[in-house]
Amino acid sequence: MGKIKTTGAKALLECLRREGVDTIFGYPGGAVIPLYDELFHCEFIKHILVRHEQGAGHMAEGFAHATGKVGVCLATSGPGATNLVTPIADAMMDSIPMVAITGQVRTEVIGKDAFQEADITGITMPITKHNWLVKDVNDLPRVVHEAFHIARSGRPGPVLVDVPVDVSRAIIEYDPDEAQKVKIKSFKSDFKVHPMQVKRAAELIAEAKKPVLYVGGGAKASGAHDEILTLAERVGIPVTTTLHGLGTFPEDHALSLGMLGMHGTAYANHAVHNCDLLIAVGARFDDRVTGKVSAFAANAKIIHIDIDPGEINKVKRADVSIVGDCRAAVTELLGLVQPRTDLAAWQAETGVWKTDFPLEAPNGDEDGQMHSEHVIREIARLTDRKTVVTTDVGQHQMWAAQHFGMRSPRQFITSGGAGTMGFGLPAAIGAQIGLPDAQVWCISGDGSIQMCSQELMTARVYGLPIKIAILNNQFLGMVRQWQEMFWQKHYSHVNLEQAPDFVKLAEAYDCVGLRCEKVEDIESTVARALEITDRPVVIDFRVAKETNVYPMIPSGQTIHDMVTTKPVKMEQETANAFPVSPSVVAEGMVLDAEAENADQRLPRAGEVVDVAR
């Protein structure tokens, strides 16, 4: 097309267009005014105005999670850029393709502690795949195209391009077609699957008596769900998934073991503990999965498939490693793996564990309380099977992972590696913008939702019908659980009883607020929420206060240390569940009384409050 003459800002937008970007999430500021001036005239990019740069970052992540495309966020220099740090770190941990564009002070004052200056490339060096400070406008188009290439290639991840304000304003004469031809001689991402390793893997699969497939986020990212289903069914291999693997294998399938790890199902953990072959597909043997590494799948041979060579042998030594795209690798495997019918005994063994150690979701029949597990199961039952679920971080996240029953790839969007509270709401916004026709639910907690609740405004402005289910137990529940189990119930700074009225908070943002306090009202409340299609709905589910996520394998321990239900000697819970228990009345009553008082300012128990106008 030959050379064109334009400004840095306009060239940057042209690069975005050529990379297929139609949506960016951002917040203006001094150093990005030239970019916003171009956006003012730009017809091919929809800019979503957020209320905090952190929200922009998480929205870009949610967008990328849901669509598989690269998420793009934009912020100004200094604090605008540093507010992106948490989402960038989050995207790095969870391998989310994201391009962050930040403004920077004028090149001539860089390093002089100028107003709103921050060394954002220095700050984000350890949490990006790569980053650039573009000091010469002639480098800008090439760098932006390289940024997208690196973000989406190989193991996806975040990159950052820092653009000084004078570079945005500078005039550039360049050939857009030439700039788009990315050649990075030092970057290798297209690892071809090694046929010899595939052959050895197929041999191990043919010999195994107790194989287990261990499917992670890499399988989701490469879209390997169909191939994994075929492999599992052809051989008869039970499948467990990581938190990010959820949905990649349908949980209503007979071979599904659900999630493994610290809060995984007992049957998944028993299966992994007893297996003789563990086939890891796009999973990285995270500490929340393995517990004590030496005891994890201790008697199993390991096949490790991953596109990142750095993951092979990082935590657990693999007997066979296949470096490459998960989908390509499993496809190659399918060419060699023969059907088997002799694994019935192993399937029966895992079946017994499933029967003996089911996940429990008390429906309130015993104690009259509304339990988060039950609420999540009800939401799953009452919504579409492809409902996109985002979560925040904590107990509600683990309960959602355990009980929602994911069945579709890319259905479950959560902050796994980084564990970022505040992720859920903006991620839901990003997912809804990426998938306008999808039903999007954000399952959150009363702690997490307060970390990014300002984005309710963003969701309202764009008329997004996302549902935010707050499982409100008036505690920072996961920390409280650890304090209960491991720190002699020293409930240090985890009491969140003094919280905003979430119904009124929703109302303040012109969203719909609903409250649900009784088990029998769950269905009607969810139905009411589903009727609303033009704005967000916040539902305050007043759930049981002191319940724990089980099963649990305490950090760094083994399956033999798994806690499946609350021990009877844990008086607190007994007191709450059965208020007449004589031995602990005193302690229990104090807490119950507090709860009573706290509830007095709220509407009548069980009443579904609809404050929508």
Place this chain on the structure above:
Amino acid sequence: MASSATMMAGGPRLQEQHTITVLVDNKPGVLARVSGLFARRGYNIESLTVSITENPEVSRMTIVVGGDMDTLEQITKQLHKLIDTLKVVDYLDIPMLERELALIKVSADPGQRAELMQLVEIFRGRVIDVAEKTFVVEVTGSGEKIDSFEKQMEAFGVRELVRTGRIAMMRGPRTV
């Protein structure tokens, strides 16, 4: 550029050492990316040298790392993941040459100068600066040789010591 704390302190080597050569793009910030990677992943750097190469677009780092074979494997793989990294060589199965250069400022009283000169000769060093009370001696060789030369100099009084850190090259016609 170089530091080799454990060796300079004369203390025991705590663990295995490996020498790796890393070719990187000659760009600003690359050293920070490499040293940052070592810091955040908890790898030990015994010494690190950086210089330009026959190709002006490429810099060459020689890094001496402490750790077992598993650690070395991880270091190599993680270095490969840096976008600016062109090549990593660990010399595990490759015959190689290693050299280090040291400058030592040593007390040289007139009565001891002959003995000092003799030792410098034995170690094939050179006196490159002579003052009223001091010599500056230049010596090159393996890390062990420089360690032992330093030990010999202690008898005279080492006033200052600087070492370049290790550089390495394959033997024979092969190149990195």
